[in-house]
Amino acid sequence: MTKPLKNLWGQFLFQGRGILPTYRLLIVYLILSIGLIIGTAWGITWSVVILLNGLILLGSLIDLLFSAKRSQLIIHRTLPEEMERGLSCNVQITITNASGSPIRFRLVDGIPQSFKRPFPLHGLILNDTTSVLQYETKAAVRGKYKVTKLHFRYKSTIGLWEKQTTFEIEDTVKVIPDLTETKQFLESAQQFLLYEGLKIRKQKSGPGEFSKIRNYVVGDDPRKINWRQTAKLREVMSNEYEPEHGKYMTILIDCGRMMGAELSKGNRLEKALEAAITVAAAALKNGDYVSVLAFSKEVKVFVPPAKGMEQLQTILHSIYNIQVDSNESNYAAILHYVQTVQKKRSLFLLFSDVRTFLHEEGALSYLKRLRRRHLFLMIGIEDVTLLTRIKDMPETVQTAMVKSMAQQQMLIKKREKLKWEKQGLQMIEAREEKLAATAVSHYVDIMNRGLL
CATH class of the missing domain: 2.60.40.10 (Immunoglobulins)
Incomplete structure (x- = not known):
């Protein structure tokens, strides 16, 4: 032409x-x-x-x-x-x-x-x-x-x-990223988790920051009764405590090749970003320090720790444009790097593919050293295809072979997870629509139990 x-x-x-x-x-x-x-x-x-x-x-x-x-x-x-x-x-x-x-x-x-x-x-x-x-x-x-x-x-x-x-x-x-779940949590944390079939677990009895004085109810610890206010008001009053604020949390977001796997809506990285922003909002609302590190073969974005809801905007504007790389993630190098930038005891929350991570033998030695000072939690997305194949009825020879291979892969994954969890490295998987709620629920549980 x-x-x-x-x-x-x-x-x-x-x-x-x-x-x-x-x-x-x-x-x-x-x-x-x-x-x-x-x-x-x-x-x-x-x-x-x-x-x-x-x-x-x-x-x-x-x-x-x-x-x-x-x-x-x-x-x-x-x-x-x-x-x-x-x-x-x-x-x-x-x-x-x-x-x-x-x-x-x-x-x-x-x-x-x-x-x-x-x-x-x-x-x-x-x-x-x-x-x-x-x-x-x-x-x-x-x-x-x-x-x-x-x-x-x-x-x-x-x-x-x-x-x-x-x-x-x-x-x-x-x-x-889609901030629908983040907005739902900020509007009502309890309703957000209850809607997802979870709840904020009751705080472990123990030391914490004083929150308020309220009426005594059945089930409260008698040791928390405020006798001065009880005598003044002539009704039993109890002190209420909340977990200590100012803890540190580092969110690690994997941007490697396996995070590009497509889901029903978007890919794994999209869901990980939405969940990471939601759990960051939960921590910042609770008064904790939050830092974010996105990586693949090398560090892509690092946001230093800070507290306050202004930090949420800083995190959002820093990670909104990260994309999936064609390279495999270098977990060993990233874990070594994150230990150098985060000296204080912190909760490391890693969003990645569990199956890929389990085969990284080189990262195990770094995680053992990291576990001495920090708390580690990894969250991944369930492989729906694998679970579907396991539930299939073996009506034909081909279906039976596919089912047996899927079951074998699941057994290998469970065996490897058990090996890592014996080192104190907790790993969980959640459905894609409940990833954010699961991450927030485990964060609240860790803080309420005073594990940091």
Whole structure:
């Protein structure tokens, strides 16, 4: 295809600037052509043919001349600075028509191909008025995107020609992980965990920070009765304690090859990010220090420990754009690194693939040393395919072979997990939809039991 033909084809695809004939003009010429063919039976001369074509062409050019000019159109786009992956949001486009005639238009916004694209959008703008247009979109891939172009096509007054122009409107949007579970936890931690079939476990009786004085209820430790307030109010009052604040937690997020395995919604890394942000919000709300380290073959992102809900924004803006690498994760190097940057006793919470991690013999020696000072917990996502194959009925020889192989893989995994857990390294797996709730529940349980 030659360059002029490519440019012409690009105009039909909402690219660049240009003037295109509409279906109305083509129909007019089609009717004229049919009339001239019929008129040849009455001996129409060439001068009449040329005159009629010239009149129609002149009329269409006059229609084009009096149509709105590009300088008479003003367009603004209002795009949110942040969008959550997979959630819909509205984009607003304001169009001002400063010409003396109404225009019918079609537009295509230059949002990335990974976004939902409900285009072209149609509309009518009266003369000397401003119209607001909205469309709904959602992003499937996290990252930082620049939206620079908006393609606008509008018809002339009679509608014989269509003008096309491109507006340069630069906006930047960040697509961050889905924060639905984080918001649910911040609204009500207890309801969030109960909804997921879990609950915040009762705190172990022991020392902690004083919280408040309340009425004594059946089951309270008699040693916590506040006798001074009991005598003053003439009813039994009890002291309530909560776990000590200011503990340290380091969240490790694996970005290696196996974290790219697809799930029903997104992949393992997407679910790990959502769960990591939720458990970070839980720790920060509790007054603890939280640091985050994302890695694969080497360290990708490290957020130093800090407390306060401002740290949640720091973590979110640091890890929202991390992607799965094609390399295998180097657990030994990362565990050595994290021990050098985290000297204080801390809870290391690792989001990774359990099956891959179990075969990393080189990481075992580092974890033994890490266990002397820190507490280690690994959380992975259950392999739904493996569990499904185990539950299959062996109706055929092939099904029986697949089932036996799946059972063998499960036995190997359990044996390896038992070996690691004997070293005091706890590993758990959860369904993808309950990963965040499981992580938060185990964090609350560890803090309530005073294991740090």
